[in-house]
Amino acid sequence: MTEDPRAPRDWSTQPPYIFADYKSTVLRGPSKPLVSLKQTLSERTGPVYGHEAIGSLDSDLTRNAAKDGEPLGERIIVTGLVMDEAGRPVPGTLVEVWQANAAGRYIHTVDQHDAPIDPNFFGGGRCVTGDDGRYRFVTVKPGAYPWGNHFNAWRPNHIHFSLFGPCFATRLVTQMYFPGDPLLELDPIFQATPEPYRDLLVSRFSIEVTEPGIALGYEFDIVLRGPSATPLEN
């Protein structure tokens, strides 16, 4: 089975490769124009992941690394739909997440931020979308943390997302932010996204997703490239 060709990447919603305020882009973003590639079998196929690749606790970050208790922080549920541009669900696709702990510290060995590591929190998780395209994670709200981009720079609270979709051309890595975060307007990574589309990266609080007495709920839908036959403007 081969997938239909995908609609082009919609560069109007995407950040540019070089965005001077985000200093690492200056020497790392491609500087020459991209060469157009007419999609072949290589782009219309892609890896397939089934539930066999996923452990039972992989989507619960409050439990997948617990040693002697629960991680500290505000417990949250993050869920949403993975869909194409026409709103059709993308079922059975791998969703991987990683994030800082509630104190704003990553478990990564390179992270030297002077905030505590949580012995009961790893920060990585994954799941596969259901037939309706929905994913769901239980975790704690990640903390903000400082970084070296400019004086007094802080990353807003965020969760990293990695998605595949049906083929190689639908790959996406992005970040989910939280509503009302005052750091968003100061963050060059968030701000690199064209202004009309920044809100696509911000989750929304949902009292319906919130579980009474357990955890606050946030919804974050993700739109991947759809088949090229999709009428984009109807």
Add this chain to the structure above:
Amino acid sequence: MSSKQTPSQTVGPYFAYGLTPAQYGYGHTSAVQPVVGDDGTPGERIRLVGCVFDGAGDVIPDAMIEIWQAGGDGRYPHGDQVHGPNTGFTGFGRSGTGMGEPGEFVFETIKPGATEDGQAPHISVIVFMRGLLSHAYTRVYFADEADANDNDPVLSAVPPERRGTLLAQREDAGKTVIYRFDIHMQGDRETVFFDV
């Protein structure tokens, strides 16, 4: 109803424990490995290695590379073919460049065959890193497949003076066949990146 494509964001500096935890020794399993094919996979075993360089010519130690390729028979393990004769061959791999000097990505795989739709043997590549806001697509072709390369539709669409940036060079090191493919993000030797 139509929706806009979700914007990409950088993978950041801390992807290793989330996306490549086994490779970096974090004690959790990885959904995707740098081993794409094993001894049971039909085809020629190869190791694909390379460094990623920034615009100052420095090696980038926190890049992540993903590859997608056909098997030695030119078929992709996609859809109905997933559980076909290529048992043990995933076609897909992921490797970070942060495992120490010299900052290489390393894939254990097999050399792909010409694909069913007549393309020269190649490996599709996605590049991620801190400082790259949107992932970049490129391709590995094989320098020792000159005839097939000359007839490849994608390679033919690349300006001739830049095609060399897409060619992996073969190095025979004992029993291991190594193909080296360095990626230059910028500069005179900037790798060709595709708008797929």
